[in-house]
Structure formats: structure tokens, C-alpha cells
Amino acid sequence: MSKEPAAAERVLVIKPSSFGDVIHTLPAVSALKKTFPHWNIHWLANEEWAPLLNGNPDLEEVIRFPRKSFHGLGGLLKARRWAKKNLAPRKFDRVLDFQGLLRSAMLAKACGANQVVGFAQARETAPLWYDDTVNLSDWELLHAVDRYLALAKALGADISNIETHAFHLTEGISAEAVPTDQTLIALHPFSRGIGKSLTSLEVVEFCQAVKKFSPEKRIVLLGSDTLDDINLPENTINQLGQTSIAQLIWILRQADVVVSVDSGPMHLAAAITDRLISIHTWTDPAKVGPWQKQAWFWRDGQLLRIGDIKAGQLPERRKSRRLIEQVRRQTNRLLPEGTMAHLAQAVVGPDGVFDDS
Secondary structure: OOOOOOOOOEEEEEOOOOHHHHHHHHHHHHHHHHHOOOOEEEEEEEOOOHHHHOOOOOOOEEEEEOHHHOOHHHHHHHHHHHHHHHOHHHOOOEEEEOOOOHHHHHHHHHOOOOEEEEEOOOOOOHHHHOOEEEOOOOHHHOOHHHHHHHHHHHOOOOOOOOOHHHOOOOOOOOOOOOOOOOOEEEEEOOOOOOOOOOOHHHHHHHHHHHHHHOOOOEEEEOOOOOOOOOOOOOOEEEOOOOOOHHHHHHHHHHOOEEEEEOOHHHHHHHHHOOOEEEEOOOOOHHHHOOOOOOOEEEEOOEEEEHHHOOOOOOOOOHHHHHHHHHHHHHHOOOOOOOHHHHHHHHHHOOOOOOOOO
16 A cells, blocks of 8 residues: 555545445444544445444444436536535545445545545446555455455454454334334345345245244335235234335344345345345355355255355356346246245244254
8 A cells, every 4th residue: 555544544435335235344444443443434325325324333424425416427527526525625534445436436536535545356447546456366256245354454454353243233223013022034025136036926925834834923024115915924014115224224133033135135134143044046145145154045946054155156147137037027936936935944943044942
């Protein structure tokens, strides 16, 4: 690095989005603050994801970025002007671009800081805007959390002993419809990604199977989408489209086990608990699954711990995602028939993966 960390600095972290990526950056920022406690760290985040950072003890300030106001090529120039008006006056000493895209690099440079740092592997010509780059030769094999920790390490941060507690999240806000005196299974069935979302049929099958194996347990459905007009079993609490981020965090903290498709809320759950099953159809669970090694994942008919596989062992099949989505729409199933009942048994059945007896 061309500039050694000072005892006290004003530092801007640029990681505006998305849901999961904001979560992935938390341990790196925690390591920086722990190593350099006198740093005043500010974080630029999209308005919709800023609540993930509420109450974070590592941060001096969360700066809300109105991303939806800047679209297209003209939006790039407007965003740069916004940064000069709203970020440059804060006089940051250094800016850390964890996002690694042209827009974020331009925002970083517009701050007028003494140093802008980013990844050599950043996309869209972003490295051309940096003063210093961090080159990760094993970039393609690393989980996002580990990439971001590597940037923190390059700045001098101690990243040893980074555990779940490095994900500094608010305790959340209670959701009135969710009981606190019953055992809860949280199910997050939807994702914005193609070929990732469960169908309504599969949601019902999971809920019915949980009722069969453990009728006293309640299921809480979480997510921003809504289900088709179907009848959910009486053991199910439908919170789809009814929770804020703060309430989502609170519910995940209450849950005994979380089952989720590959999505931002899955990564939020992984920051809170390792009693988690992440469902993957075409993504590499070692790279984009839960960071916690004790968490579980399902892919290709296998239910395994994250720590039992290496990156590339179950490689990404990006080219197949549209075919997976097409089959999902035609058959009303994302996963093979019987999979949801199998997952329910793994969660609450005798000799399940979370059986504490």
C-alpha cells in the first residue's frame, strides 16, 4: 500500500448493494475497526439496504445512497456529481471500494480522498480509478466474505479469529404475529435469481411434512413475494411481504432452524446462526452459500455441511439456470419430487441433522 494506516482516519466503505453483499462485508469492516479502533468508519449503502447497518458499533455513520435516482450513462455522471456534493465535503482520508464496479469506483474517486483502494479483479474498468489495488490470485475460489477480509488484511487488519460475532447486526424489532413461546422453523422460499425460487406447491409440501414429523413446531414464511391463492397448513404463519428488515432479523434470531433458497436473506440467516439449510440449484455452495462451515446446504440431491466441500467441487452451472426455471414453470417444481419432505425430516424428524438428543 502506498499509504500506511494512520492512528486516526476518516474512512469510507463503499458497498451499496446488494442484500447479501452488504452482509458479506461486515466481518472485514469489523476487523478493520478492531485493528484500528481510532478510525472513523462511514459506510455508503443503498437506501433499501441501509437498515442492515443500523446500530452497527463499528460505524460512525451510514450514508444513504439514492441509487434509484441514477440510471443509465447519464446516471453515472449524476451519481458522480452527487458524490462531489455529498461525500467530498466529508474529507475522507481513504476510500475502500468493496463493490468493484465502474459506478462505485467513480464515486470513490469523486470523494477526493488521499487514497482509493479496491480489488485488481474489480470489473467494468474500476481498477483504473484506484490508487492501490489488492490482487487475489485465488479470487475465483474464494467466498465473498473471504475476499473482503483479504482486502482488510492488505490494509493491515488482523483477520485471525474472525467468527460469527464479527457480523454486527441489530437485535431487530419484534413481529407481533410471531410467537416467542413456540419452536419456530423459518422458511424463505423465494429469490430474485433465475431458477432459485420454490413453488407454492413445494412450500405447502414442506409445511405439511413438518406438521407430520413435529406437529408442535410452527413455520414462519418469510420473504418479499407472495404465494398463490393456496391453503397453508395451520402450523404455518404467513409473513410474506409483511416484515421490515429489522423484523426479519428478529424472526431469524427467534428461529430454531432456518431453511432458505440461495438469496440475501439466506446470507442474513448465516450471519446469525449455523442451524441453517441453504438450497442451491445451480450456484456453487462453497462460494455463494453460507459462510459458516457448520451450516448445511442441499444441491443435486445431497445434504452436506459447507465445511465438507471445497470451491469447485460442485461448480456453478450458470448456463443451466434458464432451463431450470423453464422446468420449474412447466412442472410446478424447482426440486425433484419428495425433496421438500426429505428436507423437513432433516430439520425436525428423528435423527435429523439438527437432532440435539
